[in-house]
Amino acid sequence: MVKIQKISRLEPTLGFTEFDIYQCYKSSFESSELGRLHALFPFKSFCQSTGLVSSRVGRPSLFSPEGKVALMLLKSYTGFSDADLVSHLNGNIHFQLFCGVYIHPSRPLTNHKIVSAIRTDIAGLLNVERVQEVLAVAWKPYLENLHVCMTDATCYESYSRYPTSPKLLWESVNWLQQYLSRFSREPGQRCPRNKFADVSRRYLAYSKKRKRKRSSTRMIKRGLLRLLGKQVGQMKEVLDKRGKEPGLSPGFHERFSVIQKVLDQKTRLFDGQKVSGRIVSVDKHYTRPIVRGKETRSVEFGAKVNNIQVDGISFIEHLSFNAFNEGTRLQQCIELQQRLFKTRVKAVAADAIHVTNANRKYCTRRRIHTSFVRKGRVAADEDQRKQLRSALSRERATRLEGSFGTRKQHYSLDKIKARIKENEILWIFFGIHTANAVKMIEKV
Incomplete structure (x- = not known):
């Protein structure tokens, strides 16, 4: 049936x-x-x-x-x-x-x-730039003020636990031990000896403590690092003996590669060295810490998205799981809006991070009014320019920044529960443009 x-x-x-x-x-x-x-x-x-x-x-x-x-x-x-x-x-x-x-x-x-x-x-098929051009063509007849560009960036967090070093190392150790035990059940194989049982008891006692001293944290990290290094070597020996024997998925090899990177990064951090591109999740190894400087949350873990907004409708200018400085992308924002709507941008609203000499010169050469605080001598029409700057800043702070909260609270973008990178990008894309489509209902 x-x-x-x-x-x-x-x-x-x-x-x-x-x-x-x-x-x-x-x-x-x-x-x-x-x-x-x-x-x-x-x-x-x-x-x-x-x-x-x-x-x-x-x-x-x-x-x-x-x-x-x-x-x-x-x-x-x-x-x-x-x-x-x-x-x-x-x-x-x-x-x-x-x-x-x-x-x-x-x-x-x-x-x-x-x-x-x-x-x-x-x-697997989504091309954000190409699809946004389709949406812009469909919605352009209902939009006004196509010459005004507003831009800002936000972080859409991934659904994952807070990544402390002991937790990340324990996840890696526990996963490797499960596979080492699984291989030992096969004929002719024995489980390699290591200190997993001892470290497991120590980590359990550590995790139950409400307050953890810095010395105890360093001790448990040292034990986990030693055990993880031992397990990685044992796993390589087991895989060499198995050769190209079937039964291991590509996901296994990818995760094992991620764990080796975690071991290398955490060892260098333990020795006091600086590490770039730090892995914060074994499952979502593509996520990176995004330092936002917020009062309630200084670091977020997820995708950072630079947006432009036209008459209340937002478009993705740049999406990355690595931290980037949105202040250097003002030119790309203006070019994207002009490409989407075939209209010259005459006014730009952006926050203080975009106020650089390079951005000032770019906007001045193209006669684009900005919300930037004036630099230099007072112009003859300073009162009118001040009113325009104030209006642009107020509009950006209310409509653009307000739209971030709306999408996170009402369109499933607060904590994204996708398991792979491509699905997480798709989740963000549909959250943003579903909110846009609902907003368009008011304009028709």
Whole structure:
């Protein structure tokens, strides 16, 4: 029995004798916020720009390409987990209309992993720059003040525990010991001897302490480093004996390589050396510490995103999991906005980190008004310029910075729970542009 069908195939067969109930649901969907959001998002152009097409080989996909994109929008819009999203999709006809599917009430979807599979499918094809050009073309007719560019950066944190050195070393030690024990159960293999049991007891006693002295922390780090170095050598010997024997996934070799880098970095840090590109998570080895200088949180762990905003609609200018200085990217922000909307930028609003001589000269040569504090002699029309600077600064502080909090609180960007880098980028992309699509409803 078929659990799910595309509405395009099913609709002609739906018949009701007295009341067309399905048509009533469709009419109410079109007038709802969800229906207007669906009408504003260019699904077809989005799929064409990413190359997302229906499968022509094997069993047909349950969702069309447009339906897959709609499901990702729906996840960001609702903030549901994958399991909750599938549960609501089974019983909410508006959700089914949004995704272009019909799910029979007696045969609901039960595998919530389909959401993760679709996310991975789209993430491998996503080109942020190309897709944003599609969105800009679709939304440009409804936007005003295309000549004003506002820019700022924020960090979208990954969902992970705070990375202390003992925790990171213990995760590495524990994972290696599990594989060494697993290999010892095979015929002709024995488990290499090491101090894992002793270090395990010491780490358990250390982790239970509410207050940890610096001397005890240094002692446990020294023990973990010695054990990890021993285990890495033992694992290399085991792998040499096994040769190219099948049974080990690429993920194993990648994780083992990450653990070796952790060992090298933590050894150098223990010796008082400086380390760049510090790994803060074995699972998410691509994340780096981003020093933000906030009062409540001085360091964040996740992707740093430099944004531009046009009439309240935000676009990604630069996304990186490594720290970067957004103050050097003002020129790229202006060029991106001019490329997206084919309109010359005449005014720029940015915070104090962008106030450099290079940025001042760039804007002066192109006659671009800025929110920067004036430098040099007072101009004849200083009062008008001061009012313009004040208006630009106020608009940036309220609309742009306010949009960061809105997306983090309401569009699943507070703690991103994706497990791989590409999926995390996709998660951020849909969180930002779902918020944009909802904002566009007010402008139409």
